[in-house]
Each structure stands twice: as structure tokens, then as C-alpha cells.
Amino acid sequence: MSKPFETEVAKTRTAVLHPDLRRADQRRAPEYALAEAVSLAHALPELEVVGEQVVPVPRPRPGYLFGPGKTDELADWIAAEQIALVIIDGPVTPVQQRNLEKAWKTKILDRTGLILEIFADRAQTREGVLQVDLAALSYQKTRLVRSWTHLERQRGGLGFVGGPGETQIEADRRALDERINQIRRALEKVVKTRGLHRQARAKVPYPIVALVGYTNAGKSTLFNRLTGADVMAKDMLFATLDPTMRQVELPSGQTVILSDTVGFISDLPTQLVAAFRATLEEVLDADLILHVRDIAHPDSAVQAQDVRDILESLGVAEERRNAMIEVWNKVDLLDEDGLSAAERAADRHARHLAISATTGRNLPELLNEIDAALRDPVSTEVVDLPLSAGEAAAWLHARKLVKSSDVSDLRLQLTVEWSRKQKAQFYKLHRDIIAVS
Incomplete structure (x- = not known):
């Protein structure tokens, strides 16, 4: 009534x-x-x-x-x-x-x-x-x-x-x-x-993982499952327009920033490609791109090509497009025959993982894939710092890079296990302290 x-x-x-x-x-x-x-x-x-x-x-x-x-x-x-x-x-x-x-x-x-x-x-x-x-x-x-x-x-x-x-x-x-x-x-x-x-964000340099994909592929549902956020996620085209970012901790303990972006669509108006370039800067700067596909959609392969074309028009380099992980979402809507057919038709040059953001299927495996893709070869070194370098030591501890520590002759010796990228970030951010020491 x-x-x-x-x-x-x-x-x-x-x-x-x-x-x-x-x-x-x-x-x-x-x-x-x-x-x-x-x-x-x-x-x-x-x-x-x-x-x-x-x-x-x-x-x-x-x-x-x-x-x-x-x-x-x-x-x-x-x-x-x-x-x-x-x-x-x-x-x-x-x-x-x-x-x-x-x-x-x-x-x-x-x-x-x-x-x-x-x-x-x-x-x-x-x-x-x-x-x-x-x-x-x-x-x-x-x-x-x-x-x-x-x-x-x-x-x-x-x-x-x-x-x-x-x-x-x-x-x-x-x-x-x-x-x-x-x-x-x-x-x-x-x-x-x-x-x-x-x-x-560069001063707290966590890797950025950007979700891209055709509109209604399930990016926001996946974003919510991985981050515990409450981004609008409906069975509707263009449910997400404004970019959203949240922190996610990977199985190794590494923290990343996950970015949910506007969905792409075929024949996207050229005015919008230009106007939303600033919004999509997170994709251009991302350390890893996850291409989320609605693998149950009958036009999934064509939609995937549309996304690749738009990424190219935005200036995402070919080598980075080839390094993407394809996330095959909505496998809960496929039977085994349908999934087998999708596997047979897959681009053998593209890394892919079949998941369901709704049921949670293979999400732990997805986090492991992200972890492996972002992981640089690590080395163990001793970083020698003055006791006054508390901020630099805190930076290392916050990223769980310190394996052991010792104090000798008013100096702080930290045994760290880190990647080349983390090492470069550390010395770039704390060059003044290290130069004084």
C-alpha cells in the first residue's frame, strides 16, 4: 500500500x-x-x-x-x-x-x-x-x-x-x-x-594492483571480497565509475593497494576516453594489472579484445599488457563442459586463473598469483644505521623485511631480506640519513 x-x-x-x-x-x-x-x-x-x-x-x-x-x-x-x-x-x-x-x-x-x-x-x-x-x-x-x-x-x-x-x-x-x-x-x-x-603514496610505496575489465565483469564484487570493502556491486553496467583504492595483505605478508576502476565497453565515446584519462592513471601507474573477464558471457572473447584495445589507446605498453593476469570470473555460472571449452579457446600467451568472486572459488590461489607476480628475487643484507635513524628502521619493520637486529658501538645492524625494488625505495627515501651515517 x-x-x-x-x-x-x-x-x-x-x-x-x-x-x-x-x-x-x-x-x-x-x-x-x-x-x-x-x-x-x-x-x-x-x-x-x-x-x-x-x-x-x-x-x-x-x-x-x-x-x-x-x-x-x-x-x-x-x-x-x-x-x-x-x-x-x-x-x-x-x-x-x-x-x-x-x-x-x-x-x-x-x-x-x-x-x-x-x-x-x-x-x-x-x-x-x-x-x-x-x-x-x-x-x-x-x-x-x-x-x-x-x-x-x-x-x-x-x-x-x-x-x-x-x-x-x-x-x-x-x-x-x-x-x-x-x-x-x-x-x-x-x-x-x-x-x-x-x-x-610514493612515500609509502606499496605496489598498486589495478582491476580492469569490461563493464559488469564483476570487478567490484571481486574488490569487495578481497578487501572487505562495500563498493557498489550490482548486476548492472557501469555500477562503478569513481576509482576506489584499499589495502590488501598478500600471503607473504606484503601489502598492496588494490584499485577498482571504471568498466570498459565497446565503442567507448572518445570524449570519455580523454576525459577519464586522469581517473585511469592508476592503471598506467599500476605494478600489476588484473584483467577481470566474465568468462560465462557468450561474447567474453570479444569483450576481452575490446579491453586490450582500450588499454592500448590509453598508452599501456604492450609488454605490460602481455604481463597481465586474466581473472576468469563467474565460473560458478559454467558447467565443466563450458569451462573446458573456455580453456580450449584461451590465448596460450595469457596467464589466467578461473575464479568466482561470488562464491570465493580460487580466491586464495589468486592472491598467491598476485604475490608471485609482484615478488622480485630477494637477497639478505645487513643495513647499518645510526641509532637516531628510527624512521628508517620503522620503514623496514613495517614491511616485515627485518629478520634480526643487533646494536653495536651505538649502531643498529638490521639483517633484512628484500627485493631490488624495496632496496631502491629504501635508499631513495632515506638517503639523507644514510649519507650522514
Whole structure:
């Protein structure tokens, strides 16, 4: 029973169309692409998907995308279903958008606009909101058929889906450019702050392990299981947008920082790749990258290639991409035959481990794999320090590197077992004390 004065928010009746362009470079089956687009639409709570279609497009029509007969056929279907918003899973030019809106008497949102809308609805941190705004404004500059009422929005979202200004055409590019410049200046300050945080972490130099993967692969669920955190983890595309970092202790006693990042997706809008470069700096700086895959997804191999392509576009070097560990998540959804088929199709050059973040299967083995990947060859040495070098000694003890200690002639002799990287970090951070001694 509803509470007094409580009203339900009416949902927008939405149709999702995937234009099957039959491109030679097409990797994804159209039915899987449509299913992903529908999942994207479900990520916005104000939308109600009432219809979905794969629409063959043998030859795209410049002004309408679809041919005349198909445009009229879809117009009749849209009218009969009382559809208020049509999501076209692909790029739509401003001219095509304007013409289709007139022909169908409905609003049109392309794939880029939909993803931007989701990002705007989910971004929580100031940096995330600014980055989404910058990406959206860059996109809007080509969309004179759209207003940009979201500049003063009171809710999440960008105003593409609804709002009082949808029919207003705003052509004041100077005001738009001024707002873009304002956001860029604000972002520069945020980036400087992030740089200071990174410098602070360098003084406590734990290795960084970054989780990357296709959206909804289970990165946040895995992050929560390994860290005991409570990051939003739902069966939903783009559940995580803002990066989250937590400490994890490995079986050897080594502490690492685990970083959960935004999920990747095919045809990620170029505006977002540029805007989120700062957010993804944790991936570029990571000591180890875990590529989390939904191995139960029928398009898992294609999704994995999309992730590799995006990492390459972000500047992650090939040798580091080859050194990744592939984490095959959601094996609890596969039977033995399905897992065997995945093993047969695996890239033999990629290290992989099958796990379930939900059930905990093989998580101890994953921690051991991370431990081994980060472990440098160790050597045992005696570090000679003055008794006043308490901070340097504490640094060694905090990392459990000290095997024994002795005091002789007002000097502290510490027998340490460490890697070359830990040794270099120690002497870099405490060079002044060591020079005095």
C-alpha cells in the first residue's frame, strides 16, 4: 500500500534499436550487441524498455540512417507502442537525429549520448562529475538540436533523456566554450591534487594492483571480497565509475593497494576516453594489472579484445599488457563442459586463473598469483644505521623485511631480506640519513 501523498515517477517508454551495418570489421554478433544496449538502457532507472530490435542496414542513408521503407515501418511501430524515446545503438549524426525525430515524433538518443547519461547519473566525486560534464559538453557542441539545460542540473543525468528544454535549440557556442574552459580549469586543480596524493603514496610505496575489465565483469564484487570493502556491486553496467583504492595483505605478508576502476565497453565515446584519462592513471601507474573477464558471457572473447584495445589507446605498453593476469570470473555460472571449452579457446600467451568472486572459488590461489607476480628475487643484507635513524628502521619493520637486529658501538645492524625494488625505495627515501651515517 502506498504512503499518503506518495507518487510514482512515470517512466519513459523506450525502444532500443541496433543498426546491423554488416561492417567487415564487425566483431560482435548483432543479437549480443542489442542485448548490451538494452542492458545500458536498464542502467537508467527512469527508462522502461518496451521494445527492442536488430535493424538490418545494408546501406546507411546519410539523412536518416535507415532506408525510407524501414523508417516508415518503424514510425508505425513507435506510434503503436506509444514510445517516447528511441535509443539507437550506434553513432547518429545531428542531421539524422533531427530528421528521425521529426519522422517518428519522438526523442532520439544515440549510444554515445546514452553512455554519457549513465556516467552523469553515477558519478559521485567532484572529479567524476567534472569529467562527465566536460565529455558531455564536447559532445553537445555538435548537437545543435539539443539544449544543454544540464549545465545547472539539480539531479544526476545530463538532460538528454528528459527535461523542460528538450525542444529548445541553443546555438550560443561562446557560452558553451566558456563553460568548457571553466570545467577544464577546475579539473586542472583536481589533477594537481591527485598528483599530490600520488606523491604521498610514493612515500609509502606499496605496489598498486589495478582491476580492469569490461563493464559488469564483476570487478567490484571481486574488490569487495578481497578487501572487505562495500563498493557498489550490482548486476548492472557501469555500477562503478569513481576509482576506489584499499589495502590488501598478500600471503607473504606484503601489502598492496588494490584499485577498482571504471568498466570498459565497446565503442567507448572518445570524449570519455580523454576525459577519464586522469581517473585511469592508476592503471598506467599500476605494478600489476588484473584483467577481470566474465568468462560465462557468450561474447567474453570479444569483450576481452575490446579491453586490450582500450588499454592500448590509453598508452599501456604492450609488454605490460602481455604481463597481465586474466581473472576468469563467474565460473560458478559454467558447467565443466563450458569451462573446458573456455580453456580450449584461451590465448596460450595469457596467464589466467578461473575464479568466482561470488562464491570465493580460487580466491586464495589468486592472491598467491598476485604475490608471485609482484615478488622480485630477494637477497639478505645487513643495513647499518645510526641509532637516531628510527624512521628508517620503522620503514623496514613495517614491511616485515627485518629478520634480526643487533646494536653495536651505538649502531643498529638490521639483517633484512628484500627485493631490488624495496632496496631502491629504501635508499631513495632515506638517503639523507644514510649519507650522514
